[in-house]
Amino acid sequence: MGQHRTVATTFASAVGERIGASLAGVDAELARRYPGDPGTRQPVHTVYVPADVFAADTLRFWGGRALAALDEHAPDAASLAAVLGLPASLAGPVHDRVRAKLEREPVEDLRIDFEDGYGPRPDDEEDAAAARAARLVAAMYEDGTAAPFMGIRMKCMEAAVRDRGIRTLDIFLTGLMEAGGLPEGLLLTLPKVTYAEQVAAMAELAGEFEKARGLEPGRIRFEIQIETTQAILGADGRSTVARMIDAAGGRATSLHYGTFDYSASCGVGAAHQSPDHPVADHAKAVMQVAAAGTGVRVSDGSTNVLPVGPTSQVHAAWRLHHGLVRRSLTRAYYQGWDMHPGHLPTRYAAVYAFYREGLEGAAARLDAYVNGSGGDILDEPATARALSGHLLRGLDCGAVDAEEVTALTGLSRDGLEGLAGRVG
Numbered sequence: 127m128g129q130h131r132t133v134a135t136t137f138a139s140a141v142g143e144r145i146g147a148s149l150a151g152v153d154a155e156l157a158r159r160y161p162g163d164p165g166t167r168q169p170v171h172t173v174y175v176p177a178d179v180f181a182a183d184t185l186r187f188w189g190g191r192a193l194a195a196l197d198e199h200a201p202d203a204a205s206l207a208a209v210l211g212l213p214a215s216l217a218g219p220v221h222d223r224v225r226a227k228l229e230r231e232p233v234e235d236l237r238i239d240f241e242d243g244y245g246p247r248p249d250d251e252e253d254a255a256a257a258r259a260a261r262l263v264a265a266m267y268e269d270g271t272a273a274p275f276m277g278i279r280m281k282c283m284e285a286a287v288r289d290r291g292i293r294t295l296d297i298f299l300t301g302l303m304e305a306g307g308l309p310e311g312l313l314l315t316l317p318k319v320t321y322a323e324q325v326a327a328m329a330e331l332a333g334e335f336e337k338a339r340g341l342e343p344g345r346i347r348f349e350i351q352i353e354t355t356q357a358i359l360g361a362d363g364r365s366t367v368a369r370m371i372d373a374a375g376g377r378a379t380s381l382h383y384g385t386f387d388y389s390a391s392c393g394v395g396a397a398h399q400s401p402d403h404p405v406a407d408h409a410k411a412v413m414q415v416a417a418a419g420t421g422v423r424v425s426d427g428s429t430n431v432l433p434v435g436p437t438s439q440v441h442a443a444w445r446l447h448h449g450l451v452r453r454s455l456t457r458a459y460y461q462g463w464d465m466h467p468g469h470l471p472t473r474y475a476a477v478y479a480f481y482r483e484g485l486e487g488a489a490a491r492l493d494a495y496v497n498g499s500g501g502d503i504l505d506e507p508a509t510a511r512a513l514s515g516h517l518l519r520g521l522d523c524g525a526v527d528a529e530e531v532t533a534l535t536g537l538s539r540d541g542l543e544g545l546a547g548r549v550g
Contacts, residue, residue, distance in 0.1 A: 159372070160419035162513070164379075165515055165548035167522045168423050169235035169275050170477050171464045172382070176243040177255045177278070182262055186272055189232030189466035195433065198224065199440045206475065208446045209441045216479050224474045227524055234523070235275040235461075238263070240294050241282065241317050249290070256294045260301025267309040271547045279315035279351075283324035292331060299346070302337055313379065314348040318387065320356040322366060322373040347377045349425075353384030355391045358409050361478070367418040378422045381413045385427030399426050401462070402451050410459065425461035426454040433468035444472045451476035460519055474523075481520030488513045489534035492545070496537070514546035 134378055175184055200206035206224075206373035207217035228457055238259045240252065247255070259278060266272035278298050281291030295314070302308050316328045345501055350370055352358065360366040367495045369380050388409055389399035400406065406427070413424050429450055433443035455476065519541065520526040530540060538543070 141524055144459070151414065161421045162419060163546065163548045164421045164423075165543065166379075167274065168461055168519070169522050170460065171233075171462055171473050172235040172237055172425065173233050173464050174237050174239045174243055174279065177238050177240050177252075177259055178244065180238045180259060180262065182266065184269070185233050185236065185266075185271065188467045188470065188534070189228050192228045192232055192470035193225070195440065195468045196471045197230070197442075199383065199433075199437050200471070208470075209444055210475055210479075211445075212475070212479055213483075217484055219482060220475055220478045221519075223478050223524060224471055225475050228470060231524075232467075233273045235313065235387070236273045236277075237313070237315055238278045240291075241279050243279075246287075249293075252290065252294060256297035257301050261305060263309070264302055264305030272309070272311065275311040275313050276309070276313065277313040279317055280374075282316065282318035283327055284318065289313055292535045295331065296335070298333055308341070308345065309311075312346075314346070315351060315382065317349050317351040317384070318353050319350050320354045320366075322369040325350060325370045325373040325378070326375075329373065329377050332536055344376060346422060347379045348374070349380045349382050349383050350374070351382045352409060352413055353387035353391070355388070358412050365412060365416060367413055371420055371422050373417060377422075380423040380461075381417055382423055382425040383413065385409050385428045385463075386430065388427075400429065402453055410457070414458065424459055424464070426450075426459040427464035428465050430465060431470075432466045433472070434466070440468065443468070445487050448472040448476045452480060457479045470541060477523055479526040481516070481523070483523035484516060485520065485530065486534065487515050489531065492517070492537070496535070496545075510545050511547050514542045518542050518546055518548070 172527050178412070179504055182188075196206070200209055200221075203221035204218040206221050207214065212220060218288065240256065244252075244255075256278075263272065263276050266276070278294070280295045280298075281287040283291065299308070302312070316325065319325060328348060332348065333343065335341070336343055350357075350367075352367060357366050357370065360369075367381065370380075383401070383406065385401050385406060386399050388481075389403060389405060390396075392405040394403060394405055410424070410426065417424050430445055431443050431446055433440040433447070451462060451473055454460075457491065462469060462473075492510060495510045517526070517535070518539070521528060521531065528539060531542070535542075
């Protein structure tokens with residue numbers, strides 16, 4: 127008893143060394159292609175505002191309109207719960223948090239749109255709009271009125287608008303640099319991508335700007351919008367979206383599904399174009415698998431049914447939007463687009479209810495996993511990562527508070543991030 131015993135083996139040490147050497151390239155490739163979660167906050171939505179409409183008070187305007195809609199059509203917790211089918215236990219906390227969010231931070235991610243929402247304009251007009259956007263964004267970050275994430279959607283890399291898109295990008299980035307530098311929350315969107323070479327071209331532009339301005343390589347990153355069938359399946363039968371992530375050279379931050387362009391490209395009639403259509407589900411499933419483990423996130427599209435008009439019409443639009451957001455969340459699409467201030471109450475109501483209703487269950491399972499205290503579910507490390515990620519996303523958007531999570535799990539944010547495998 128207590129004496130060390132030699133365990134018999136057959137392989138010579140040289141065998142393991144040889145296997146290790148043969149897989150060194152694979153090890154490096156796995157580390158490069160699949161770095162895991164970036165460890166940063168992901169906004170719950172993106173709001174698109176045409177460049178000619180964007181102003182210094184756009185965020186306050188959206189927040190004010192959203193609050194007015196809430197006050198008119200669901201002025202208290204019970205009425206909002208009745209419209210959306212929220213359980214009584216969640217009604218108060220969700221309503222209170224939605225109001226507070228609309229007052230404090232109504233928009234998490236704003237994209238100034240120079241593409242479909244702006245359209246073709248004379249060059250001098252778009253030049254001026256791009257320069258103005260840069261000045262406004264810089265000023266908003268300077269005075270603390272900016273959204274956590276802001277940027278532009280340029281025109282795409284197709285031949286007809288390529289030069290215009292590149293020039294707008296140049297003017298906007300140059301304006302930010304002249305105003306003091308690129309803000310931390312900067313996000314850029316490349317739309318209507320069909321070939322990986324277009325993504326590579328965007329990455330090259332980013333690199334050229336960095337060199338010219340003395341920026342750290344890789345500082346400029348961008349989103350890829352999936353709006354064409356060719357972005358999902360190429361003419362050669364291969365998954366194009368996976369090649370696009372690779373072509374970005376580590377600069378891709380996320381993949382955004384474009385509901386209406388993609389649906390139209392599949393021949394779906396206007397009355398049936400929706401984020402829950404089967405063609406949308408197929409595209410988003412491909413996007414999700416292609417992005418898994420790469421550090422590139424995914425975002426759902428939007429509904430174009432606006433909550434306007436009489437209360438009955440607003441309630442119907444709210445129920446539709448709320449249901450679509452919940453559907454996305456359960457499918458691990460934690461971000462989407464919002465097209466109207468009236469969508470904000472139901473965006474946050476759906477998000478907050480989703481994280482709050484899962485709070486105690488997720489916390490209990492995580493506590494049992496960390497402390498080995500058992501329970502009726504035997505979780506593995508991968509599930510612990512998912513549980514931690516769930517709680518972190520709830521913290522990031524304001525659905526839950528750090529004190530609540532710590533009281534239920536005994537874990538600090540650092541502890542959660544360690545379990546979630548966040549590498550940032």
